[in-house]
Amino acid sequence: MQDPTERFSDRVETYAKYRPRYPDDMMRFLETLVPPPATVADIGSGTGILTRQLLNNRYELYAVEPNEAMRREAEQRLSGYPAFRSVRGTAETTTLADRSVDLITCAQAFHWFDRVKTKLEFSRILKANGMTALLWNERLDDASPLNRAYDTLLKEMAPDYQNVSNRRVGVEDIRAFFAPSEVQIRTFPNNQILDRRGFLGRLLSCSYVPNLGQPGHREIIEAAEKLFDTHQDGGKITFDYETKVYIEARATEP
Numbered sequence: 001m002q003d004p005t006e007r008f009s010d011r012v013e014t015y016a017k018y019r020p021r022y023p024d025d026m027m028r029f030l031e032t033l034v035p036p037p038a039t040v041a042d043i044g045s046g047t048g049i050l051t052r053q054l055l056n057n058r059y060e061l062y063a064v065e066p067n068e069a070m071r072r073e074a075e076q077r078l079s080g081y082p083a084f085r086s087v088r089g090t091a092e093t094t095t096l097a098d099r100s101v102d103l104i105t106c107a108q109a110f111h112w113f114d115r116v117k118t119k120l121e122f123s124r125i126l127k128a129n130g131m132t133a134l135l136w137n138e139r140l141d142d143a144s145p146l147n148r149a150y151d152t153l154l155k156e157m158a159p160d161y162q163n164v165s166n167r168r169v170g171v172e173d174i175r176a177f178f179a180p181s182e183v184q185i186r187t188f189p190n191n192q193i194l195d196r197r198g199f200l201g202r203l204l205s206c207s208y209v210p211n212l213g214q215p216g217h218r219e220i221i222e223a224a225e226k227l228f229d230t231h232q233d234g235g236k237i238t239f240d241y242e243t244k245v246y247i248e249a250r251a252t253e254p
Helices: 009-018 024-033 049-056 068-078 115-125 145-157 161-165 171-178 196-204 217-231
Strands: 039-043 060-064 084-087 101-107 126-139 183-194 237-248
Touching: 009 068, 009 196, 024 049, 024 101, 024 126, 024 183, 024 237, 039 049, 049 060, 049 068, 049 101, 060 068, 068 084, 101 115, 115 126, 115 171, 126 145, 145 161, 145 217, 145 237, 171 183, 171 237, 183 196, 196 217
Parallel strands: 039 060, 039 101, 060 084, 101 126
Antiparallel strands: 126 237, 183 237
């Protein structure tokens, strides 16, 4: 397995352009838990997809990201926000001050962390009443013929897909991370409407898909083109997702 902190270095721009955003209902839910202008540490912030949405909702942001290429992309895209601060760090060593943040968010990243070291670090940087939210946009593989066909394509033509899929964190792992607190799970519908270019960009944003110049790249692109032609409607397709948020149950108590 490739070093998790370097997995996306060769596809940063594609990742920033074509990964799905997070639903407005989810953002409003976070606001009810930790109202802005609270201080947020977005850990594993990548190219700043969630970071931008948090900034637009008036939070003060530390974007903590170890991958230099992704961090620079976020800096380029978000430098116009006065509340944006880019941090070179990891979940296990954020470099942030003790008791300095009200909310920690981890979007599409927690499965790469060392959970024991991360729990200690999060406990150190969170304020006394602070909270952590773990977020994933999960593609619903059985939601539509397109989603099913896309999953089959990845299983058959992306050799590293199963290795990465096996890293998905189960509910019991998350409960263990938050223990002794209980865990609340909230789900929000989400989708992504893509034209042909966006569909291919979404495919190539995945670290397990052969990139340009790598073995298997041409073959998977040709297969994806055919898949798009089969399932497109008016030149576009729709991916169905479910956005899951895991938080400490105590966070919703009055």
